[in-house]
Amino acid sequence: MNTLSYGLLSLLTRNSRTGYELTQNIQPFWQAKHSQIYPLLAQLEQKGYVEFVHVPQSDKPDKKVYSLTDNGREALQQWIAQPTDEPVVRDELALKVFCIGLVSKEQALKVLYEREEYYQKKKEKFAQTYERIKQESAKPLEELEIHDPLFGLYVLIQKATLKVDADLVWCEWMKTKLK
Amino acid sequence: MNTLSYGLLSLLTRNSRTGYELTQNIQPFWQAKHSQIYPLLAQLEQKGYVEFVHVPQSDKPDKKVYSLTDNGREALQQWIAQPTDEPVVRDELALKVFCIGLVSKEQALKVLYEREEYYQKKKEKFAQTYERIKQESAKPLEELEIHDPLFGLYVLIQKATLKVDADLVWCEWMKTKLK
DNA sequence: AACGTATATGTCAATAATGACATAACAAAG
DNA sequence: CTTTGTTATGTCATTATTGACATATACGTT
Numbered sequence: 002m003n004t005l006s007y008g009l010l011s012l013l014t015r016n017s018r019t020g021y022e023l024t025q026n027i028q029p030f031w032q033a034k035h036s037q038i039y040p041l042l043a044q045l046e047q048k049g050y051v052e053f054v055h056v057p058q059s060d061k062p063d064k065k066v067y068s069l070t071d072n073g074r075e076a077l078q079q080w081i082a083q084p085t086d087e088p089v090v091r092d093e094l095a096l097k098v099f100c101i102g103l104v105s106k107e108q109a110l111k112v113l114y115e116r117e118e119y120y121q122k123k124k125e126k127f128a129q130t131y132e133r134i135k136q137e138s139a140k141p142l143e144e145l146e147i148h149d150p151l152f153g154l155y156v157l158i159q160k161a162t163l164k165v166d167a168d169l170v171w172c173e174w175m176k177t178k179l180k
Numbered sequence: 181m182n183t184l185s186y187g188l189l190s191l192l193t194r195n196s197r198t199g200y201e202l203t204q205n206i207q208p209f210w211q212a213k214h215s216q217i218y219p220l221l222a223q224l225e226q227k228g229y230v231e232f233v234h235v236p237q238s239d240k241p242d243k244k245v246y247s248l249t250d251n252g253r254e255a256l257q258q259w260i261a262q263p264t265d266e267p268v269v270r271d272e273l274a275l276k277v278f279c280i281g282l283v284s285k286e287q288a289l290k291v292l293y294e295r296e297e298y299y300q301k302k303k304e305k306f307a308q309t310y311e312r313i314k315q316e317s318a319k320p321l322e323e324l325e326i327h328d329p330l331f332g333l334y335v336l337i338q339k340a341t342l343k344v345d346a347d348l349v350w351c352e353w354m355k356t357k358l359k
Numbered sequence: 360a361a362c363g364t365a366t367a368t369g370t371c372a373a374t375a376a377t378g379a380c381a382t383a384a385c386a387a388a389g
Numbered sequence: 390c391t392t393t394g395t396t397a398t399g400t401c402a403t404t405a406t407t408g409a410c411a412t413a414t415a416c417g418t419t
Contacts, residue, residue, distance in 0.1 A: 003405075008275040014282065021367050030274040037406060039369060062367040062413060074282065081283050085272050085294060092267035095209040095339075096187040097260050099332040103193065103253065104260050106326055115264060147285055147358060153278040156357065160274075160350045167342040175335060179326060182375075200397050216376055218399060239385060241397040 002048075005033055006041050007080045010050055010073050015150055017068035029126075029161065042067060050076055106179050113179065117172040124165045131158050181227075184212055185220050186259045189229060189252050194329055196247035208305075208340065221246060229255055285358045292358065296351040303344045310337050 008031050009023055018026065020042050024035045045051045050073035053065040069077075094116055101109050135142055138151050145152045187210050188202055197205065199221050203214045224230045229252030232244040248256075273295055280288050314321055317330050324331045 004270070004272050004275065005405085007272075008278075011275045011279040014279040019367075020369095030278065031270050032268050032406095034407060035368080036370080036408080043369095058367090058414095060415065061365085064367060077279055078282050081276050081280070081291065082287065085276060085291060087298060088269065088271035088273065089211050090267065090269050091183070091210050093183050093186075093265040094267065095336055096183065096190045097264060098336055098339075099187075099209065100190040100193040100256055101260070101332050101335075102327045102329065103257050108261065109326060112260065112264060119266060147288060148281045150281065153280050156280075156350075156354060157274055157277055159353065160277075160347075163346040163350050164343055167346040168339075171335075171339045171342050174338070178335065184375085198397075199399095211376095213377060214398080215378080215400080222399095237384095237397090240395085241383065241385095243397060 002044075002076075003041075004086060005031055005037065006045060007077065009038065009041060009045065010069060010077050013051060013067060013069040013073070014077065015154070017066050019064045019066055021064065023067070030157070045073070049073075110176070110179050113172060113175055117169070120165055120168045120172065124162070124169065127158055127162050127165065130154075131162075134158070181223075181255075182220075183265065184210055184216065185224060186256065188217065188220060188224065189248060189256050192230060192246060192248040192252070193256065194333070196245050198243045198245055200243065202246070209336070224252070228252075289355070289358050292351060292354055296348070299344055299347045299351065303341065303348065306337055306341050306344065309333075310341075313337070 005027075008027055012018060012023055012026055020035065020039050023042070024033070024038045027033060027038075042051065042053075046053065046067075049070055051067045052070055053067045055063060056066050057063045094112070097112060101112070131142075134151050134154055138145065138149075138155075140149070142151075142155050145155055184206075187206055191197060191202055191205055199214065199218050202221070203212070203217045206212060206217075221230065221232075225232060225246075228249055230246045231249055232246045234242060235245050236242045273291070276291060280291070310321075313330050313333055317324065317328075317334075319328070321330075321334050324334055
């Protein structure tokens with residue numbers, strides 16, 4: 002079973018979700034399109050790791066709400082105990098920056114500004130998620146411990162925020178380099 | 181032409197390299213295996229963006245040393261002016277952390293330690309590359325400007341170091357969270 | 360009225376990427 | 390003396406991922 006499949010199971014530990022929601026919710030951690038997610042959900046259902054109920058809707062299209070089975074939960078626990086794959090990062094910006102001397106400072110700055118805007122939007126999104134779970138949580142977030150259902154999401158937002166801040170620091174520094 | 185192909189051209193702006201070297205050198209910026217690189221180099225050669233010379237070796241296998249053509253350089257400049265794709269990150273750790281409450285603190289710490297070690301090794305590698313280009317450079321690195329052939333690599337190492345430091349800060353913080 | 364966006368699920372062809380296989384010569388370690 | 394690692398290039402089957410196509414309803418905008 003591939004890593005994305007485990008990722009879908011992982012999201013389902015918090016609550017039941019539709020394929021549509023899973024596609025959206027997994028984006029911050031693993032970029033994938035719905036055309037990849039839906040077939041994987043069908044596989045997971047065949048394996049007995051998830052089950053779904055049809056939910057007819059009048060105003061919107063009908064949906065399938067997936068939830069994790071006990072077998073699915075066990076599969077997740079075994080997966081966590083396995084060695085973790087190294088992260089895969091593919092960033093076109095890095096490839097451009099390597100040969101950025103080919104263009105003018107003005108052109109280079111354009112590339113940089115575009116990316117800076119992207120990082121700022123990311124940061125904003127993380128801040129929103131942080132506020133959302135702050136409301137959702139009974140305890141203050143700093144007091145959450147590992148077995149709290151919000152713990153994972155909370156520490157992941159911390160990680161993402163630290164990294165995007167590093168990216169923004171780099172952007173600022175680069176702007177001084179490029180006058 | 182795909183992004184990796186431009187990445188290969190980008191590396192060749194600094195100096196000529198073999199397919200074997202390109203495979204190694206591109207890893208920090210874009211993870212790819214030699215089985216993907218070699219066919220792309222053949223394509224780039226057919227398009228006239230690179231050319232190669234056979235270099236026979238007695239102690240080691242013969243090699244092909246690729247270099248960038250003027251057409252290749254032009255293609256690169258046009259590519260830089262295009263909008264930059266958003267980075268793709270696929271990190272199994274994030275998926276595990278999301279549901280880390282399924283396992284014990286001890287198990288969670290194992291996962292964390294494994295990744296911390298990985299980040300430390302990364303940091304060490306970046307430090308080595310930094311020292312290497314420091315020696316290679318005529319000027320102090322802080323004084324490099326955009327058109328210096330080492331500029332791109334220098335600023336990329338700064339970026340990578342900032343990010344890996346953020347990752348290590350998160351690991352330390354997580355260790356306190358997991359006692 | 361026409362258009363874009365959000366919700367919602369799905370298939371399928373094409374492309375990207377990996378893992379395994381193949382070859383070969385030398386060096387170092389056990 | 391055998392195994393393991395490094396250098397070096399390549400192919401090919403399989404898997405992962407994307408992009409396009411398909412369908413349907415509702416809502417807000419031009």
